[in-house]
Each structure stands twice: as structure tokens, then as C-alpha cells.
Amino acid sequence: MKNAKSGKFKGTLAFLVLLAFLAVGIQTAFGENGENGGGGEGGDDSTHKAGQDCMASGCHPSTGGEKPFTVGGTVYMDPDGLAKLTGATVKIVDANKKTITLASDSIGNIYQRTKYGTITYPYTVSVSYQGREVKMLTLAQHGSCNAVNCHITGRVGRVFVGTNDLPLTGTVTEAASGGTSTEISYTNDIKKIFSAKCNVCHKPGGARSVSPLTTYAYATASNLVTPGLDTSLMIRKLTQSLGIGTMWPYLNNQADFQKISDWIVKYNAQEFSTGQTSTSGAVVSRATVELWQSGRKMYSANTNARGSFTIKKVKAGSYTVKAAKKGYQAYTQDYQMNQSNVSSLDIQLSK
Numbered sequence: 001m002k003n004a005k006s007g008k009f010k011g012t013l014a015f016l017v018l019l020a021f022l023a024v025g026i027q028t029a030f031g032e033n034g035e036n037g038g039g040g041e042g043g044d045d046s047t048h049k050a051g052q053d054c055m056a057s058g059c060h061p062s063t064g065g066e067k068p069f070t071v072g073g074t075v076y077m078d079p080d081g082l083a084k085l086t087g088a089t090v091k092i093v094d095a096n097k098k099t100i101t102l103a104s105d106s107i108g109n110i111y112q113r114t115k116y117g118t119i120t121y122p123y124t125v126s127v128s129y130q131g132r133e134v135k136m137l138t139l140a141q142h143g144s145c146n147a148v149n150c151h152i153t154g155r156v157g158r159v160f161v162g163t164n165d166l167p168l169t170g171t172v173t174e175a176a177s178g179g180t181s182t183e184i185s186y187t188n189d190i191k192k193i194f195s196a197k198c199n200v201c202h203k204p205g206g207a208r209s210v211s212p213l214t215t216y217a218y219a220t221a222s223n224l225v226t227p228g229l230d231t232s233l234m235i236r237k238l239t240q241s242l243g244i245g246t247m248w249p250y251l252n253n254q255a256d257f258q259k260i261s262d263w264i265v266k267y268n269a270q271e272f273s274t275g276q277t278s279t280s281g282a283v284v285s286r287a288t289v290e291l292w293q294s295g296r297k298m299y300s301a302n303t304n305a306r307g308s309f310t311i312k313k314v315k316a317g318s319y320t321v322k323a324a325k326k327g328y329q330a331y332t333q334d335y336q337m338n339q340s341n342v343s344s345l346d347i348q349l350s351k
């Protein structure tokens with residue numbers, strides 16, 4: 001009897017503690033968001049003017065004005081900004097590695113008032129919604145997402161994440177063989193780094209289409225690479241210390257940096273290693289391709305007779321791709337799945 005009572009008491013206590021936690025959580029969300037939650041469109045003291053440049057002068061610039069913002073924008077479900085998205089989580093990691101989390105409100109707006117915190121520019125942004133996560137690929141240099149030239153319809157599109165998941169397609173082929181494994185070459189080492197981390201922008205039609213890195217010829221264009229020279233633009237752009245304009249955040253791996261640098265300086269930006277003659281080889285049929293997230297297998301597919309595969313309706317997010325087939329070395333790479341402009345995933349397996 002006594003035991004039963006104390007059990008019930010413990011249960012009630014746990015419930016109250018949980019409630020208190022929830023209350024704190026909710027308060028923090030609103031606290032950080034400034035005056036989010038006021039409801040109503042158009043009023044001066046509540047969330048309003050979705051899609052407009054919140055931080056324009058006369059509104060909420062970062063300094064001056066009546067209610068300065070550190071950041072402000074609007075989240076939609078589609079690139080044209082037709083449907084607002086309520087309840088998305090916007091995660092910002094600023095230049096000092098400080099994380100700020102904001103929730104989009106009843107009309108899709110997110111904002112933080114300077115009196116609730118600071119953000120040191122530039123910063124990275126990701127938006128998540130119901131298990132999907134999209135990342136802004138470039139660093140944000142100021143706080144106003146809806147500023148002219150930024151995320152407005154007709155330019156690069158609205159900030160959006162929706163439930164419209166896209167297919168991921170790709171191919172699996174045999175990696176070039178032959179040559180010594182200690183040598184660094186484009187086909188064996190560099191191509192896969194560019195493909196995983198750079199080509200999303202550096203490709204025809206990408207955000208940096210003037211300097212595609214999708215083929216050997218492009219990747220060694222004379223303005224980017226001078227064989228043997230450590231002052232090559234490619235190396236300079238990848239150094240972490242460059243500050244603004246560095247491509248380091250996309251590479252973000254010292255071993256990869258060393259590889260690219262050695263490839264250019266020590267191996268004269270060679271296409272193949274010594275003795276290696278072929279580019280990539282035959283297609284690999286019936287290979288398995290899997291997408292993993294936080295230690296869990298989320299999707300898988302097999303390649304067909306032509307070495308290609310399709311995974312339908314992949315939720316946006318960061319994945320580890322694993323590909324395998326008996327007789328080949330295990331393969332892994334990182335992959336960011338997007339909700340638009342999804343690039344084909346071309347995997348090469350080595351024997």
C-alpha cells in the first residue's frame with residue numbers, strides 16, 4: 001500500500017518536472033525569437049510583412065531603428081513563396097560557433113531582436129521540418145534573408161523546406177585501376193572530393209558555373225591550377241586562413257586539403273598515376289547503395305544492369321552514402337540531399 005502511494009507520488013512529480021521543462025522550453029523559443037507569437041498580420045507590434053526585407057532601414061536594421069534585429073526572414077514550403085511554413089526550426093551557427101535556434105511563427109517568419117542576443121556574421125543556416133533538413137550552402141554575410149538579391153522570388157528563390165521529397169539517382173562504375181597507390185591523381189583521389197563537396201556549385205548550371213570542377217580539364221583550368229605551384233588559386237581558395245572567400249568550409253577536412261595540395265605541388269596535377277591508363281571502367285550492376293543517418297540505414301537500392309539506381313522520395317538532409325559489391329572495396333562518402341536541384345550521385349568502386 002505504502003509502495004503504491006509513493007509510486008503514484010513519484011509519477012506525479014515526474015509529470016510536474018516534465019511540465020516545468022516544457023514551459024521553460026517554450027519560453028526560450030519565444031524569448032530568442034523576439035516577440036514571435038503575437039499573431040495577426042499587419043500590426044506594428046506583432047509578426048508581420050512576411051517575405052519582405054525585415055532589416056531594411058526604417059524597419060528593423062541591426063543597429064538603430066526602434067526594434068533592431070540580428071536576423072530576420074521567412075520560411076516557405078516552396079521556392080516561389082506561395083505557402084508559408086509554420087513550425088520549421090532554423091538553426092544558425094555563427095562565426096564564433098555559437099548556435100541560435102529559432103522557430104518559424106504563424107506566418108512563417110523567424111527573427112531575433114538584438115536585445116535577446118547577438119550573432120557574429122558570417123554564419124551557416126539550416127532549416128529543418130518533420131525530419132528533413134536543408135542547408136544554405138554559402139555563408140550568410142548579413143542577417144536579412146529576404147533582402148534584395150537574396151531569398152526573394154525571381155532571384156535565387158525563397159528559403160523553403162516542404163514535404164515534397166525528390167528522388168536520388170546515380171550510377172556505380174568501376175574505378176580506374178593500375179598505378180601505385182601512394183601517388184595522388186585526379187582519377188583516384190581528387191575527383192571524388194570535388195564530386196562530394198564542390199560540384200553542387202561548381203558545375204554547369206550550378207551557383208558557380210563559371211568555374212566547373214566536374215571534369216579533369218575543368219578542374220585543372222590554367223587560372224585555377226599551375227602544376228607544381230603552391231600559389232595556385234585552387235590551393236589559396238581552400239586555405240582556412242583566407243577568411244571571407246575561402247572554400248574551406250565546404251572542404252572542412254585537413255587530409256583532403258593536403259591531398260589536393262600534394263596533387264598540385266608534388267604530382268603536378270596529374271590525371272592518372274604512373275602506369276594507369278584507363279579512366280573509370282565498366283558499370284557495376286547489382287551493387288547496393290545505402291543512405292545512412294545517425295547510425296541508421298534510411299534508404300537502400302540496387303543498381304540495375306546499366307549500373308544506375310534510383311531511390312524514390314528521399315527526405316532532405318545530410319547522409320553517409322555506403323556502396324558495396326562483393327569483390328570491391330567498401331565505399332563511403334557524405335552527401336547532402338536537397339529539395340531542389342538534386343545532383344546525380346556518381347560512385348566509383350575500386351577492386
Ligand code: HEC
Nearest residue numbers: 137138197198201207208211224233234237245247250251
Ligand atoms: C555553395 C557553393 C560552393 C561550393 C560548395 C564551393 N564553392 Fe568554390 N566558389 C563558389 C563561389 C560563389 C565562388 C566565387 C566567389 C568567391 O570566390 O568567394 C567560388 C570560387 C572558387 C574558386 C576560385 C575560382 C572562381 O570561380 O572564382 C575556386 C578555386 C573554388 N571556388 C574551389 C572550390 C572547391 C575546391 C570547392 C569544394 C571543396 C568549392 N569551391 C565549393 C561557390 C562554391
